[in-house]
Amino acid sequence: MLDKEYIQSRGFRNVVEDGKVIGFQFAFRSNYYRGVWLSQLRPATVIVDGETFSDEQVTWTIGGKTYSQAELAKYGDVHWALLEPAILTVRKPGGLTQGFHDLEVKYAYSCSYFPPAMDELMVAISSGPLARRLLLV
Amino acid sequence: MSNSNPNIAKPKRGVSLYSYSGEYGVTMTMEDMFADMHDMGAEGLEILANTHIDGYPEPTDAWVDNWFRLLDKYKIRPVEYGHWVDSRQYQGRELTTKESYDKLLRDIKIANRLGFTVMRTKLGVIDDDLTPVTNWREFIAMALPDAEKYNVRMCPEIHSPTVLKSKMVDDYVEFIEKQKTKHFGINIDFGVFQTNPMPMWEGQDLSTMKFSPVEDMVPLLPYTYACHAKFVNMSDDFVETTTPYDRIIELMIKHGWDGYLLSEYEGRNKDVPGYSSGQLRRQHILMKRLLGEE
Numbered sequence: 004m005l006d007k008e009y010i011q012s013r014g015f016r017n018v019v020e021d022g023k024v025i026g027f028q029f030a031f032r033s034n035y036y037r038g039v040w041l042s043q044l045r046p047a048t049v050i051v052d053g054e055t056f057s058d059e060q061v062t063w064t065i066g067g068k069t070y071s072q073a074e075l076a077k078y079g080d081v082h083w084a085l086l087e088p089a090i091l092t093v094r095k096p097g098g099l100t101q102g103f104h105d106l107e108v109k110y111a112y113s114c115s116y117f118p119p120a121m122d123e124l125m126v127a128i129s130s131g132p133l134a135r136r137l138l139l140v
Numbered sequence: 141m142s143n144s145n146p147n148i149a150k151p152k153r154g155v156s157l158y159s160y161s162g163e164y165g166v167t168m169t170m171e172d173m174f175a176d177m178h179d180m181g182a183e184g185l186e187i188l189a190n191t192h193i194d195g196y197p198e199p200t201d202a203w204v205d206n207w208f209r210l211l212d213k214y215k216i217r218p219v220e221y222g223h224w225v226d227s228r229q230y231q232g233r234e235l236t237t238k239e240s241y242d243k244l245l246r247d248i249k250i251a252n253r254l255g256f257t258v259m260r261t262k263l264g265v266i267d268d269d270l271t272p273v274t275n276w277r278e279f280i281a282m283a284l285p286d287a288e289k290y291n292v293r294m295c296p297e298i299h300s301p302t303v304l305k306s307k308m309v310d311d312y313v314e315f316i317e318k319q320k321t322k323h324f325g326i327n328i329d330f331g332v333f334q335t336n337p338m339p340m341w342e343g344q345d346l347s348t349m350k351f352s353p354v355e356d357m358v359p360l361l362p363y364t365y366a367c368h369a370k371f372v373n374m375s376d377d378f379v380e381t382t383t384p385y386d387r388i389i390e391l392m393i394k395h396g397w398d399g400y401l402l403s404e405y406e407g408r409n410k411d412v413p414g415y416s417s418g419q420l421r422r423q424h425i426l427m428k429r430l431l432g433e434e
Binding site for chain 2: 004005006007036037038042045046076082086113114115116119120122
């Protein structure tokens with residue numbers, strides 16, 4: 004079972020590459036009621052302790068594969084399942100310190116059965132309170 | 141548990157798993173939802189393909205085996221397969237007719253594999269009146285032979301703010317008549333009959349909104365293969381406070397409509413464990429009484 008909060012407690016950690024901490028990652032579940040195709044997703048913004056990360060600083064890992072935010076738009080046949088949290092990896096040399104951190108994620112998706120103008124509005128609606136204080140071990 | 145007299149044609153009770161969307165995966169598993177529906181004597185269900193099928197659009201054989209195990213164990217019929225033709229799936233352009241058809245065909249095959257005979261075919265829209273994409277006739281017509289082959293009926297949902305007497309519904313009926321098809325129809329969402337404000341939208345002003353008189357559904361019943369029994373607020377004395385369920389079900393019985401009423405809870409507290417189930421139970425008491433069950 005998943006955490007009720009959209010940002011999951013499991014999966015929050017620093018990311019080590021070639022012996023260096025290159026950033027951190029966390030998992031979050033969709034706040035929509037259905038799975039979406041990756042091409043429906045709009046780029047995410049991650050705010051951690053007041054610092055904002057976007058565009059190429061953030062990648063998505065879904066179904067074991069990692070996508071740049073620009074790439075998402077191309078993958079109309081890859082499905083982000085509702086019960087599979089996406090892993091967002093954020094480039095931040097040195098990563099985060101041990102202890103508590105305030106995380107927030109903003110993202111959006113297109114919704115074809117709503118009026119087209121809503122696609123832009125969905126950014127505001129879906130960005131909602133996807134925020135949580137997590138503990139880095 | 142079942143209708144008291146199977147010889148009288150009247151609606152049957154079912155549940156859309158959408159009702160549990162605030163709990164699915166967090167406080168309820170798929171089997172929990174089946175057990176809950178069985179408990180209230182529901183006989184059929186709607187699933188949402190993109191929500192409830194693990195591995196969609198390519199469920200494993202193991203998932204499908206478990207699906208049939210659950211249907212059998214809890215005596216639930218697969219009634220309606222909810223799916224989408226996401227016309228704005230790609231930013232900056234609409235899906236082509238061929239792309240839309242390909243998506244339809246894929247879902248038709250999955251629906252058939254899982255035992256469904258009705259599909260809630262959600263189309264993309266182009267304006268604030270929810271007018272469907274301009275090429276819907278083309279890709280639906282392309283898929284009709286497949287729908288026949290796989291024994292499914294594709295049904296767009298007539299959903300508020302659309303009303304039953306509208307160009308959209310007229311266009312669907314005209315298409316059905318012209319194609320002489322039994323494989324395309326409609327799903328009427330009971331939200332179109334709303335008469336009282338929704339409690340979660342304080343001060344909802346219904347005078348600025350359009351709704352349908354209940355009797356407007358009568359000429360559409362021959363094209364209606366399932367309904368969303370939308371509800372938002374069941375009182376403790378088993379009244380749905382926004383929608384005239386008594387008149388809706390009375391008219392359905394009078395006209396011998398015997399499809400499924402698929403409960404769709406869209407009210408408050410969906411993420412409070414047990415709340416949606418409690419609302420569903422109240423609504424099923426209401427429907428049992430109106431249907432003359434037991």
